[in-house]
Amino acid sequence: MTPEQFLELARVLPEPLLLVSSDGQVLATNQPVADMLRLRRQQLRGRTLFELVTESTNDVVKYLQACSSSRAMVIGSLTLRKNDGQTLICRSQGAVIQPWSPESSALILLRLESRTLASSNFVLLNEKIDELAKEVQRRKQAEEALLKVNQELEIRVEERTIALQETLNELQLTQTQLIQAEKMSSLGQMVAGIAHEINNPVSFIHGNLHHAHKYTQDLLKLVQFYQQFFPNTPPEIQEYLEEIDLDFLIQDIIKLFQSMKVGTERIQEIVKSLRNFSRLDEAEIKQVNIHEGIDSTLMILKHRLQASHKYPEIKVIKKYSQLPNVTCYPGQLNQVFMNIIVNAIDALEASVVNSQWSEVNPQTTNNPQIKIKTEVIDEKWITVSITDNGLGVNEEVHSKLFDPFFTTKAVGKGTGLGLFISYQIIVETHKGQLSCFSVPGKGAEFVIRIPVS
Ligand SMILES: Nc1ncnc2c1ncn2[C@@H]1O[C@H](COP(=O)(O)OP(=O)(O)O)[C@@H](O)[C@H]1O
Ligand SMILES: [Mg+2]
Helix, strand or coil: CCCHHHHHHCHHHHHHHHEEEECCCEECCCCCHHHCCCCCHHCCCCCEHHHHHCCCCCHHHHHHHHHHCCCCCEEEEEECCCCCCCCCCEEEEEEEEEEECCCCCEEEEEHHHHHHHHHHHHHHHHHHHHHHHHHHHHHHHHHHHHHHHHHHHHHHHHHHHHHHHHHHHHHHHHHHHHHHHHHHHHHHHHHHHHHHHHHHHHHHHHHCCCCHHHHHHHHHHHHHHHHHHHCCCCCHHHHHHHHHHHHHHHHHHHHHHHHHHHHHHHHHHHHCCCCCCCHHHHCCEEEEEEHHHHHHHHCCHHHHHHHCCCCCEEEEEEECCCCCCCECCCCHHHHHHHHHHHHHHHHHHHHCCCCCCCCCCCCCCCCCCCEEEECCCCEEEEEEEEEECCCCCCCHHHHHCCCCCCCCEEEEEECCCHHHHHHHHHCCCCCCCCEEECCCCEEEEEEEEEEEC
């Protein structure tokens, strides 16, 4: 394009256009350029670009070179020196329209755009972009906040559910404990009531037995006296004497009274054990002889220790030490002895079913037995250990032994509360310790450690 052709074209275009050579000569401009510079067009003739802008010659040359060696539009920035002495920052778009040749340098068309105009568009665009970015940011934050709230809510719901489940479990446990405690207390009342009712008649039977025995002896003596001093008895009496076999009667009546005495004594002992065991009058803390509690418990469980058609006898070996009286809740402590001894009996019976005792021989030590040992540890502590040689406890069972409702027994037979309640009575109420030692298949030992006071 020649400068003339360019001018022809540029005249009709409203934007400022310059035709420059790559060495900076201004070849042609249109009116908008002159307007921008506040010059007349004639005044631009023969000028160089370096004279019209404030940028260094070096920078301008570099820009023009970039324009002439690129096929694409090259964007730059030029600061125009206006005729009134002010400057005007322009954005320029440069494009080569005639490449360099050995005959002539490259021709470059520059399109100028006042920065104020451009920048206002820019500012607008920037503001829009800014707003958009902020909106995106806001949405992102809202989303994140929502996610966080959601997660927190989920966590809270989960925590609540766990707490509710725990409360439910606790309530169920408390309910069962209450039922159990109520059952034990009414059982205790019943036992104490029956014991009391039996005690009175047995006492007067036992008390009168002595007199009845004596009176019978007196009467028999009287009969003997009669025989001695009136040997010639009428035949009716003689006949009657033979009929009742007086000699046998005299011998037998002594034995009779003796066995009746043993019987009433045994009833009295049982009654004493029942009362001792239920200890209804002793719901409060008391100083008691621990051995009495153990013996009462054993007495009540006697029927399960004796041999039956199903199970051999369970031997109880007591190794009692000299124990001081212990300050405790005697009724509760008896319940612990009962729970542990019943478990030992259950384990021994199960071992019989498991034919652990296929050859029970009372002569050897290899027979079902429960060993009860009491010991003084020091002036503050005593122990009671109850050992059986039954099934024993494996590791898995051992870890759950004192858990509420844990049982390995058949439904209806085990409640899984015995050891749990025992643990509470010993550890929580009496500030003692309850532990279990066992070799599976060999038996189990439960050790109760309680403070003397
Ligand atoms: N002496 C013992 N020998 C073997 N296992 C025992 C013994 N004592 C307790 N266990 C085990 O501990 C479990 C829990 O005992 P416990 O709390 O008294 O509940 P339950 O007797 O109702 O099952 C029993 O089911 C049994 O498996
Ligand atoms: Mg039990």
